[in-house]
Amino acid sequence: METSLYVTIKEMAEDERPREKLTKFGVNTLSNAELLAILIRTGTKNISAINLAQSILSINKEGLRFLADCNVDELSKIKGIGVSKACQIIAAIELGKRLSLNNKQNIQGIKSPKDISALFMEEMRYYKKEYFKILLLNTKNEIISSETISIGSLNSSLVHPREVFVNAIRKSAACIILIHNHPSGNPKPSEEDIQITKRLIESGKIIGIDVLDHIIIGDGSYCSLKELSII
Template identity: 55%
Template sequence: MPDVNYRLKMKDLPVCERPYEKLEEYGPEMLSNAELLAIIIKTGSRNETSVALAQRILKQDKSNKGLAFLHDIGLEELRRINGIGRVKAIQIKALAELSKRMSSTYTSGKRVVIKTPEDVSKLLMEEMRHLKKEVFKVILLNAKNHMIRCMDISVGSLTASIVHPREVFSEAVKSGCAGLLFVHNHPSGDPEPSTEDVDTTLRLVDSGKILGIKVLDHVIIGDGRYVSLKEKGLM
């Protein structure tokens, strides 16, 4: 009869199956998602290793988002998983937020150049793809397409009452930018533009013409996909 007081420990596993030793020996790229998560949460429960617990956490993903679902799952939902308490839940959410920030961080002092919608996606996809609300951003560019500034303009549905030319162009006028482009996300994950997206964009393009500021594009961010209104001929 098995000992009910026996606690399965990581040191009971072969060395090649221990995440810490495996990372040291072969590098982090050789570890599975569960093994990497196990290192973050450190310990398992009485009857399972941290790797087994990490595997159970990852199986909570019902939307087939993979690791991205860690951005969406809440603290309380994590704590309802057997073996996950307050500290482990906080560790996991901290990891998710850190990964998002790392993905959107550029080397200090490096000038960000925006020439294509793909450049916009590389800059903002990881930051915006998991947002629960629509966020409208403006990227200001100089004559060499170097980013001067990227700033939030509004949060909420993209309508005329939310996105007003005054807020959009006031900073652009102050900075003396040569051009700008708009970016906003669709929380549904589908980046296809709506009628409101197109109408608002055209209204802002007209406002830019009056001020002598060229609107270069409007990029809509979805979940891993993006759409350029310029490329689709909608502006």
């Protein structure tokens, strides 16, 4: 008779079980797979929640980063992960993203490009597509809101001044900051980035809403066109 190497979480030592480990030693002691296993809750007949979590993290070379921008369809195609488990994972990831952005409301005023990077880096560094956003500011450089203008490769056909400034006018913004990400992870501005920025600056002058900067988000690094003296 063949001996099974499959070990369920219940068969593990109590201190090694993810939930018990979290309760006794704290969440920081858990590995990524253990945290994911808690979200998954149960495995399948032949694989534990931890092993299932490990298989999810290993299906893409980006590991944990893969989960940051995946969707329900991608996850539910993984053996052992149905729509229900996929939704649980996606919901938890979205909560994490919103939590990282929650401190926007507590910022008294934007003082430097570094402030912008701190607000948007963890949200935008993992995007697989280019997201173009604007940050609306009042006369004290306090944040009014952030708006997503377009999703996809940044070009002049997608980023029209009308779409950029309509909410800025509606919300009485004094100025705006342009923000977009480079999925490659390299924040170096392209010629297209520079030309679009200059076009929007000129449009802003006509409307009376200044474009203070354009921040490009990479993977753990950013670029400010203002700091580079490009604008």
